[in-house]
Amino acid sequence: MVPVTVTQSPTPWSYLMDMDGVLVHEEHIIPGADKFIAELTARDANFIVVTNNPIYTRRDLRARLRATGLDIPEERIWTSALATAQFLHNQRPGGSAFVIGEVGLTTAMHEAGYVLTDRNPDYVVLGETRNYSFEQITTAIRLIGAGSRFVATNPDPTGPSRAGVLPAAGAVAALIEKATGRTPYFVGKPNPLMMRSAMRAIGAHSENTLMIGDRMDTDVIAGLESGMPTVLVMTGISTLETVAQYPFRPTMAINSVADLIGNTEDPFKVIAPVW
Missing domain, CATH: 3.40.50.1000 (HAD superfamily/HAD-like)
Structure with missing residues (x-):
């Protein structure tokens, strides 16, 4: 080439x-x-x-990087969780969302002024977690069926772990899409x-x-x-x-x-x- x-x-x-x-x-x-x-x-x-990776906050990621020998300021880190929260703020300021994810995503959503709820939310927001629950996925499917808009932080089907690959947001999004017939908007x-x-x-x-x-x-x-x-x-x-x-x-x-x-x-x- x-x-x-x-x-x-x-x-x-x-x-x-x-x-x-x-x-x-x-x-x-x-x-x-x-x-x-x-x-x-x-x-x-x-x-x-x-x-x-939407799991961690910028502060968390900075600490994890420092443990490897890399010193990168928080403001020099940008995650799909932050991009998703910013996107939703621009689309519907002060909205509400049912969120499946870890602290990186929930913190970003709160900082964007969003209310996290399972009662008629504007959006269902799917991130990544090490502990996807059947109950949460079922709630997401029912809310999307009732009219909530479907957004996901990233389309990655798998993620790494010490034990091997894990299902990530893209794989779980495919499950929800199959059950609802609604395609998510991936921000990452x-x-x-x-x-x-x-x-x-x-x-x-x-x-x-x-x-x-x-x-x-x-x-x-x-x-x-x-x-x-x-x-x-x-x-x-x-x-x-x-x-x-x-x-x-x-x-x-x-x-x-x-x-x-x-x-x-x-x-x-x-x-x-x-x-």
């Missing part, structure tokens, strides 16, 4: 980056990620970590809405913002559809072999974010990209 040529923007590059597979793998730091973040911080570069990646809300959070523009991710089906396509150049790293899900299966491609592929160290002012001057 021949990489796409990108002209250096006169404005300094901003960075959006996925978390799992780019900076960390489960609970372990990806080699070089700490130095990459340190360089961005030293340069006072504009960046934000974007994750589809690959929806460009997630990316644009993250850019607004740091005052960035797509023309001079780079999306770094490890998945073609979420990170790269979300960056592409948001008008951003994209960098695929080989430290997560997608490989060069799987890239060939898609009708689109990243702007550049590299081994890991460590390859960007020393090149964050002009990331497309990486000496030896994978292609």
Whole structure:
């Protein structure tokens, strides 16, 4: 493959980056990620970590990242829970919702001014939890059948755990959709809405913002559809072999974010990209 040529923007590059597979793998730091973040911080570069994980608050995620050796401020973290709460606030300020999820989602919904209730809510909002209950899913199905609008934080069918994969929001959403005949609106990646809300959070523009991710089906396509150049790293899900299966491609592929160290002012001057 021949990489796409990108002209250096006169404005300094901003960075959006996925978390799992780019900076960390489960609970372990990806080699070089700490130095990459340190360089961005030293340069006072504009960046934000974007994750589809709606389980944790930004404060929780910062603590979890610090435990791996990464020091990222709360305001530099953006989750699908925050994007969902912001979306609902913009659509129907001061509304109500029945929420299935953990503290990351419920906190974001409260901070957006929403009332959480199971009595005729405006929305049913599905997030992720380690303990999906039959009772909650049944309530969601009945409320959607009665007219509540169906929104989900992210479409991921599975998530990782120490014991193996777990069903995630996308899989549970499919169950509810099958029972109700109502398709949810997914806010998280690959929806460009997630990316644009993250850019607004740091005052960035797509023309001079780079999306770094490890998945073609979420990170790269979300960056592409948001008008951003994209960098695929080989430290997560997608490989060069799987890239060939898609009708689109990243702007550049590299081994890991460590390859960007020393090149964050002009990331497309990486000496030896994978292609």
